[in-house]
Amino acid sequence: MNLIISGHHLEVTPALREYVVAKLDRVIRHFDQVIDATVLLAVDNSREKDRRQRAEITVRVKGRDIYVESAESDLYAAIDMLVDKLDRQVLRHKDRLQGHQREALKHQTDIIGAEQQVG
Template sequence: MNLNITGRHVEVTPAIREYVTSKLDRVIRHFDNVTSVTVILSVEKLKQKAEVTLHVRGKDLFVEADDADLYAAIDAMTDKLDRQVQKYKQKQSDHNHESLKHQVPEA
């Protein structure tokens, strides 16, 4: 997995990098088909913004969250991403089960 963390108008300190990595590890362990992750942290006046693009086989998942605190924005972003990953994973498994149901047994 390729992880890229970028800061816009904010310096990505080792503490922030470690925090983002630990939060994303929690989400990514649910799903092993992740090819790359791009995280962009930005500051705009009084708003801290965190956004992530998760590249999986066949789809890109994008999530963004903003808050007055950067760490709270990262938390909200990972919670949203976790829900999207769970939903995508459920769709994939439902799709696989549907294809098995439609097979006609041979007599």
């Protein structure tokens, strides 16, 4: 997986980089078909005073792109919230992929079973 971490009005320190990588391991553990991820960490001066730290991520997985953003007063809290949202969306995407395949197989076995009973 390719991972790009960049900062907007913010220097990405090694501690921030390690924190993001450690948190994204949870997402990769649930869904291993992640192609690449782009993380943007930013400080917004134009937003509300209490929510100035922002984190965004775009993850390309097999089948679609997933975009998530979060804003908090603390950057580490914003990253935590971001990963929680991303994890939910990745799990939902994985369930949709697996759910349709199981449903198709179920209907195929019902049709085959009905043909054998008739014939």
